[in-house]
Amino acid sequence: MEIFKQGEAELQFEDDRKNETITLTMDPVKGKVVYNANCVSCHNNDPKKQGSIDPQIYGSSKELLSKKINYGKYPKNYRPKRSKKVMPLMPHLDKEIKNLHAFLNAPS
Numbered sequence: 001m002e003i004f005k006q007g008e009a010e011l012q013f014e015d016d017r018k019n020e021t022i023t024l025t026m027d028p029v030k031g032k033v034v035y036n037a038n039c040v041s042c043h044n045n046d047p048k049k050q051g052s053i054d055p056q057i058y059g060s061s062k063e064l065l066s067k068k069i070n071y072g073k074y075p076k077n078y079r080p081k082r083s084k085k086v087m088p089l090m091p092h093l094d095k096e097i098k099n100l101h102a103f104l105n106a107p108s
């Protein structure tokens with residue numbers, strides 16, 4: 001998506017550093033846009049609340065988001081809040097995971 005181009009370049013840089021720190025290169029506002037467009041059909045508008053068919057996901061780690069969105073899997077030793085496999089894979093959102101992570105961990 002054209003409007004995300006700039007962000008993607010910045011995110012790539014963050015990728016190389018492989019840390020979980022929320023920095024200014026991650027944009028929780030962008031993350032919210034991505035969340036609203038792709039996640040709220042199942043998850044609650046407010047990620048701190050239970051969704052229509054899904055658990056609340058506020059506080060999700062980057063690793064959890066990446067495994068779940070790209071592979072439908074969970075980090076090692078992670079106990080899923082639901083054991084079903086209903087959520088579709090959305091690997092095209094891989095580049096937005098940093099922003100989603102920032103949004104889902106933003107203090108409110």
Ligand code: HEC
Pocket residue numbers: 034035038039040041042043053054055056057060064065068069079080081082083084085086087088090093100
């Ligand atoms: C079609 C419905 C649907 C959509 C769309 C969806 N999810 Fe889910 N999600 C689920 C369901 C149902 C689960 C419970 C596990 C399962 O069935 O896969 C889940 C589980 C999760 C979990 C794991 C929660 C935990 O701690 O166990 C995360 C993280 C998550 N979703 C994030 C997202 C994000 C981010 C998006 C948008 C990019 C999204 N989901 C879009 C239905 C959905």
